[in-house]
Amino acid sequence: MQETMNQVGAGLTSLKTTLVEFAVRYGLQILGACVIVFVGFKVAGYLTRMLDAWLEKKTTVDIALRTLIVRLLRFVVVGATIVIAAEKIGVPVASLIAGLGVAGVGIGLAMQGVLSNLIAGMTIFFLKPFKVGEYIDVLKEHGEVVDITLFSTTLRHTDQSLIVIPNRQISGEILHNYGTKRQLDIEIGIAHASDLGKAIDVATETVLADGRVLKEPAPLIGIRKVGDFALTISARPWVPVPDYEQAHLGLYRALVEAFRERGIDIPLPQREIRVVHAETGATRAALGAPVVKVN
Known part of the structure; x- marks a missing residue:
């Protein structure tokens, strides 16, 4: 038992000596590396915020491209910080980079889909479709x-x-x-006997009264088609993309109410049936046609 305790004590003493030697030899290097990483991340955050604010105020760079530029700057600064910190603690940076280059070939083959997305993303950023x-x-x-x-x-x-x-x-x-704008396509039927000029004027006035409708380009309003029971009034104004659905619903209601207030009829589907010739049973019998009796 005593021998076991002595062995444990010797092991702890050896571990303590090793840790002390490691701390003496590498402590300052590790501390310096931690300081470099801390400062590097702070500098990366500061520079990216400054660059983002400058691009937003001083240039007309698209927000997506601006985000890409800011992220690339942060990646470069953080990457340089990690390389400097690794070199501080004695990591052979040149050998590490060479090893990463060899490994990158295999990783690239395994991630062809990701790389395809990356290349396509760069194309979208710079061509701006x-x-x-x-x-x-x-x-x-x-x-x-x-x-x-x-x-x-x-x-x-x-x-x-x-x-x-x-x-x-x-x-x-x-x-x-x-x-950034879309064109609505609204159709409402009116009676054939309606005053067409009045109907188009009412539709134009109602559409332009909606604050979501753009004045330029001007709305297209007129007769779209002539149907069996109605004339179709078409209104095709432009609205901003976020207002598309609300404007579509709101204009239908506004047009229906405006037509009702101004006495413009919105007819229901109907058919007119005319009896050209009615034959009696006697006439049909005289002509030799069968006479059907209904009880």
């Missing part, structure tokens, strides 16, 4: 662009759901960009 805040239609998906990153693009649908599309799926596809 669309920007944040615009409404696009691509790959049978549509919505307002709310975020663009190096790897994916996020759309917000009109029901407030989010659609995340990998950038490699977007690059090279046919893309419909509506911009």
